Structures are given as C-alpha cells and as structure tokens.
Amino acid sequence: MSRFKALRVTEAPHGVFEQAIVELGIDELPAGDVLIRVQYSSLNYKDALSANGNRGVTRQYPHTPGIDAAGVVAESAVSEFAAGDEVIVTGYDLGMNTPGGFGQYIRVPAAWVMKRPKGLSLRESMLLGTAGLTAGLCVDKLERAGIDASAGPVLVTGASGGVGSIAVALLARLGYTVAAATGKLEQAEYLHRLGASQILDRATAADGVGKPLLKEQWAGAVDTVGGDILFNVVKSLKYGASVACCGLTAGAEFKASVLPFILRGVNLLGVDSVELPLVVKASMWDRLSLQWKLDNLETLAHEVTLEQLPDAIKQILAGKLVGRVLVRLD
Incomplete structure (x- = not known):
C-alpha cells in the first residue's frame, strides 16, 4: 500500500486551523528505522492542542497529530524489529513535530519503538496509551x-x-x-x-x-x-x-x-511520560500488562474512527469527554 488515510491539520488564513481526513503517500513520511502500520491510537489532551494549532506542541503545519500508536511493523532497517512484529510507540516526538498515530502509517526511530507488552493486546495497549x-x-x-x-x-x-x-x-x-x-x-x-x-x-x-x-x-x-x-x-x-x-x-x-x-x-x-528512557517505559508497560493489569479497561473508553475524531477533539477541548477515546485506524 503506497497511500494511506490520516487526519491532517492545516493552517488556513487568519490563524485558523482546519482538520480533514486526507490521503498521503508513504514516501511523504520522514526518514526513520521502522515503518509501522497503525491499527489503534488514542486521543489525549496534547493531541487536541496540536490539532487546534497550539505552537507550544507543534511548531509546523500541515501536521498529523497522535502521540500514541499501536500496530504492526511493515518495514524495518534494524535487527531489533522484523516485519510482522506487533509494537507500540508512545511519546518522544511522535505526534508533536513528527507525523503521529492519527495516520494509518508512521515511520519513526527504532529508539522510540517497543514490542507489544505480552499481557496486552494492541487494542488494550491503546485503551491505556x-x-x-x-x-x-x-x-x-x-x-x-x-x-x-x-x-x-x-x-x-x-x-x-x-x-x-x-x-x-x-x-x-x-x-x-x-x-x-x-x-x-x-x-x-x-x-x-x-x-x-x-x-x-x-x-x-x-x-x-x-x-x-x-x-x-x-x-x-x-x-x-x-x-x-x-x-x-x-x-x-x-x-x-x-x-x-x-x-x-x-x-x-x-x-x-x-x-x-x-x-x-x-x-x-x-511525572513525565514523554522523554523517559525506553527501558523505563518498558518496565512500566510490563507492570501495567501483568501485576497491575486492569480488568475494566473497556468501561473506561469509547471507540471512534478517523472520521469521527474531529468531533472528539472538539469535545476534549471543551472539557466534555469522560475517560479514554480509542481511535481505530484499520
């Protein structure tokens, strides 16, 4: 697949920012070690700020927000990951100034990627995010x-x-x-x-x-x-x-x-969860997937598609959302 869907935020005249679902080419993604086919993301307050043109979060537009992503490796230039591996990416520069999880593909440095925690599905990992x-x-x-x-x-x-x-x-x-x-x-x-x-x-x-x-x-x-x-x-x-x-x-x-x-x-x-060393993140993800695993994750969230995401962004900025918003990209 050479093209994919993404939520794209663009700056219109007079400082207005617009969101639209567009098709992008994989060759438009930045250079990186690992190309990932994203299956799930989640909506965070920082994502909504980025989608609303907050320069403190995202400096340059057009941009695809989404600080969380869970999916399957499509291509890898490093030995740590192979095509077909299920992986997650949270934080670092994803969705801030690097195209993020609100697109069906991301390409990122290997240092941002970790294999899916054994006790969580890809979906569950993004219910947490x-x-x-x-x-x-x-x-x-x-x-x-x-x-x-x-x-x-x-x-x-x-x-x-x-x-x-x-x-x-x-x-x-x-x-x-x-x-x-x-x-x-x-x-x-x-x-x-x-x-x-x-x-x-x-x-x-x-x-x-x-x-x-x-x-x-x-x-x-x-x-x-x-x-x-x-x-x-x-x-x-x-x-x-x-x-x-x-x-x-x-x-x-x-x-x-x-x-x-x-x-x-x-x-x-x-407490910061963005720039933590990957080994520290992995340790906490292991705990969340095993000793601390929650059995009521589904009650915490509701699911939206990319097409429904702009409405959810409006709601979170208005302080009207409750719990988690899971974004399904497949």
Whole structure:
C-alpha cells in the first residue's frame, strides 16, 4: 500500500486551523528505522492542542497529530524489529513535530519503538496509551515515596479524564481508598464503578486558595490538572505525604507557599511520560500488562474512527469527554 488515510491539520488564513481526513503517500513520511502500520491510537489532551494549532506542541503545519500508536511493523532497517512484529510507540516526538498515530502509517526511530507488552493486546495497549502510562508512573512515584494502601485516602484530581480515570481504577485495584475530584459530578456513578469511594466537586477542591494551609486529609494524591487546585492538594496532604503532578488543564501556574513543605514535610513529585528512557517505559508497560493489569479497561473508553475524531477533539477541548477515546485506524 503506497497511500494511506490520516487526519491532517492545516493552517488556513487568519490563524485558523482546519482538520480533514486526507490521503498521503508513504514516501511523504520522514526518514526513520521502522515503518509501522497503525491499527489503534488514542486521543489525549496534547493531541487536541496540536490539532487546534497550539505552537507550544507543534511548531509546523500541515501536521498529523497522535502521540500514541499501536500496530504492526511493515518495514524495518534494524535487527531489533522484523516485519510482522506487533509494537507500540508512545511519546518522544511522535505526534508533536513528527507525523503521529492519527495516520494509518508512521515511520519513526527504532529508539522510540517497543514490542507489544505480552499481557496486552494492541487494542488494550491503546485503551491505556500515554494516559495509562502516566497514571502508572504517578502511582509508582507515590509508592517509591513511601505510600501504601493502609496510609489513608488518596485523592485523584481531574478524575473523570483519561489519566484520572485510569489512576482511580489502578489505585482501587491496588487496594487504596480513593477520593475522586471532578468538575463532572454527573459522572459520580462512573467513578464509583472505577473504584472511587468518595466524590468531590471541583469547587470543593478549589476552595481555600488564599489560605496558607488546609486541613490534613490525603495520604497521597495524583494531580492531573495543575493550577491552584494542585497547590490546594499540597496544602491538604497529611504529614510527610506526596502528590504526583502530571497535568495542567487548570493552569500551568499556582500561588505557592513554603509552609506545607517546611511544616508538614510534604512532597511535590513531577511525572513525565514523554522523554523517559525506553527501558523505563518498558518496565512500566510490563507492570501495567501483568501485576497491575486492569480488568475494566473497556468501561473506561469509547471507540471512534478517523472520521469521527474531529468531533472528539472538539469535545476534549471543551472539557466534555469522560475517560479514554480509542481511535481505530484499520
């Protein structure tokens, strides 16, 4: 097959960005070690930003977004991979400034590619995608900082989103008592099904921004939203507790004080899933496919085709999506 379908984002006059399903030639892909026939991708907030012309994510257009891809090797110039191998790619420059998983083919460096985790199908790997990898890394950071399931409730902010949903399900799977903060209280039943025992609305999570400290409540937290809500979480951690921070949908800045850190010894742990060495990613993917495998992945997601993807992008930018969006490309 010399041509394939892709979601292409182009810049129109007056700074308007347009999305369309187009046919591209494989020879239009950049040079790389491995050509992959993509079967599944997923929609992340960063993908929506790229599709909407955010120059902080993607510098040059036309462009094909999609920071996640799972598929089958079509051609390989390296011995580590052979035609027919099932592989996944998440992060690095995929879908940012390199054509990504919203196209039926990608060509990438071998250093970005890993073989499909044995305990996951290609479909399951993209039900998780970067969101699942990030959630897993957050939980791992908390455990490395000393939290365990007996320590008390763990808060997840942005709990109805992709990372948040998986974090809730994963923490519950591991025996933690989970509190879920969300701006979508109508999704309380969904969050309870994932394992949350307490639901907080966004207004409650944002209350007390001007105070230097808040009541100690949380033995740990996964924050997916950033902004002042993140620092409210910091101010309400129990003594010595930690929050793993991985998102910024509520803002990239917050008003901070040293008081929670020097009076309660709390920890703010940054989590990145993009530029991690491949060996670290592979280790976490193995854990997500085996010891930490979720049995309710399908309940976290709904599936769309390439043709349906623009509508889903509008929804995620409007804050209306719940859980994960699986993109089917075959």
